[in-house]
Amino acid sequence: MDPHLLRTFVTVARRGSFSAAAEELGYTQSAVSQQVATLEADLGLALLRRRPVEPTRAGARLLEHAEPLLLRLRAARADVLRAEAAPSSRLTIAVSPLAVTPDLAVRLAGPPRLDLTIRATSRDEVAAVVASGEADLGLVDGVAAPSDPLRLPDVGPLTTLGVAERDLAVALPEGHPLAGRAGLRLADLVDALWLQTPLCPVERLRDIAGDGFRIGLTYTGDDLHTVLRLVAAGHGLTLLPADSPAPAGVPLVDPRVVHRVELLHGTLTGHAQRLAERLRQ
Structure with missing residues (x-):
C-alpha cells in the first residue's frame, strides 16, 4: 500500500x-x-x-x-x-506528567546551558513524539516493580533507560481513618473508591493487586494540583510519588512498586548526547 x-x-x-x-x-x-x-x-x-x-x-x-x-x-x-543533522543547542524534551522529578530538574539545568523546550504530553505519546523526531529526548513515568522497565508502545528503535525511581504513597484526604498509618498494603484498599486519572490509571492497580478498586470519579486531565484537590474533597484515593504534596500521604509498603522514570531517545549527537548522559547519571 x-x-x-x-x-x-x-x-x-x-x-x-x-x-x-x-x-x-x-x-x-x-x-x-x-x-x-x-x-x-x-x-x-x-x-x-x-x-x-x-x-x-x-x-x-x-x-x-x-x-x-x-x-x-x-x-x-x-x-x-x-x-x-548538524549539532544544535536547541533541544526539545517530551515529558509525561510526573516525569520531571526534582533531581532530574536539577540535571536539566547543568552546564552547558542549552535552549531547552519541555513539551508536556501523555505517557502513551512520549515514545511516538521522540520516534517521529518531534522531540530529541523523552522522559516518561509510570508505576512499576523496582528495576522493571515500563510498558511502552513499540514505535521503532528507541533506546530506553531508567533514570529515576521513587517510593509511592497512597494519597488520602485529611482525617481519613487510615491517614495516621505508618504504611499501607494495596490489597487492603481494593474496596475503597479511587480516582481514575492518567497519573494513576485504576487498570494499573488491578494489574498489580487484582480486581476491585472502584472508581469514585474520573478526571481526564493531568494537573497534579487538581488531583490533590479531588483527593482532599473525598472523591477517591490515588497513588503518587511519596514526595508529592498529598493531603495525607501514607507510604505504600506492599507490594513493592515504585514510581519509575525512563529516558527515551534515538540516535544522538552533540548537545543532545551530552544532555542524555547528564540525565543518566
Missing part, C-alpha cells in the same frame, strides 16, 4: 470529512477523494461510507494497522535525518 494514500485515508477517517482532510493535507477535495478511491481499488474493498463519512468494517481494521505503520515510517525518516 502506498503510504501517501494510507495517510490520506487516516486523515479523512479522523476528521470525518473529505473537505476537512483536504484542508489539513493541502490537497483539493477531489484529490483526496481520488486517493481514497485508489486505495479502495487496490484492496478491492470499500473503506469509508460517504454519508456520513465513517469507516466500514474493513476500514476500521485497516485503521488499527495504519497508525503504527505510518508512525514507523516517520520514525525511520527521523532516525536517518537525526544521524546526519
